[in-house]
Amino acid sequence: MRSIGFLMVFVTMVSCKPGEQSISNSFVDYEMAKPHQLLSTSYSDIPVYSFDEFEKLLKVHSQKTYVVNFWATWCKPCVKEIPEFEKLQNTYGDQQVEVVLVSLDFPNKVESQLLPFVENLNLKSQVILLDDPNQNRWIPKIDKDWSGAIPATLIFNADRREFYEKSFTFMSLEAELQDFLN
Numbered sequence: 001m002r003s004i005g006f007l008m009v010f011v012t013m014v015s016c017k018p019g020e021q022s023i024s025n026s027f028v029d030y031e032m033a034k035p036h037q038l039l040s041t042s043y044s045d046i047p048v049y050s051f052d053e054f055e056k057l058l059k060v061h062s063q064k065t066y067v068v069n070f071w072a073t074w075c076k077p078c079v080k081e082i083p084e085f086e087k088l089q090n091t092y093g094d095q096q097v098e099v100v101l102v103s104l105d106f107p108n109k110v111e112s113q114l115l116p117f118v119e120n121l122n123l124k125s126q127v128i129l130l131d132d133p134n135q136n137r138w139i140p141k142i143d144k145d146w147s148g149a150i151p152a153t154l155i156f157n158a159d160r161r162e163f164y165e166k167s168f169t170f171m172s173l174e175a176e177l178q179d180f181l182n
Contacts, residue, residue: 046103046118048129051138054102058142058154064096065157065180067173070130070142070150072104073113077167078151082121084170089125092177099125104150107131155180 049057060066069085071078082101089099101123105114110129118127132138139148143163146152153164153173157180164176 046115046127046129048131051130051132051134051141054128054130054132055138055141058156061158063158064098065155065177066098066100067177068100068102068154068156070102070104070152070154072106072150073109073117074105075150079117081151081167081169082123084168084173086121086123086125087170088173088177091174092181095181097177097181101125101127103127103129105129 058068067085067088069078069081071082073079085099085101088097093099103114114129135148139146142152142154143165146163146165149165151167153166153168155162155164155176160180162176162180168176
């Protein structure tokens with residue numbers, strides 16, 4: 001009986017990691033697109049997708065507006081603007097807005113750079129790792145005019161879709177988002 005109680009407490013603790021997003025309210029819908037791997041930090045999981053798996057998520061039609069930022073830890077402008085996206089998530093998260101940070105980090109740098117970066121910043125936005133080396137195939141599927149440079153951001157909802165190949169400040173990011181919300 002004692003071991004059953006311990007097991008119940010353990011399962012509850014493991015399944016309720018602080019800061020972890022609810023799957024049903026998140027961009028990551030495991031019923032819609034199953035990642036081929038999950039990486040874990042102390043407070044959340046980072047799904048790993050090939051582009052074919054990830055592409056299904058870019059076709060979500062819901063009431064939410066999604067702000068999808070493509071970035072990498074080796075990209076200084078990307079790292080500089082991550083706090084702006086976090087601020088956007090914190091400011092607008094209760095208004096049907098979801099920020100998704102899509103890491104394009106190299107697979108051999110995930111353990112040494114991506115996971116510590118996410119952990120140290122305690123990111124609340126959904127972080128996804130896009131693990132698909134065939135960029136020439138998937139970059140034009142994100143946007144036909146994308147050169148592949150990062151940072152790059154896709155903002156979309158059921159009614160509209162815009163792609164930006166540039167860095168953002170919070171003010172410029174908020175202004176673009178406001179166009180979607182109004």
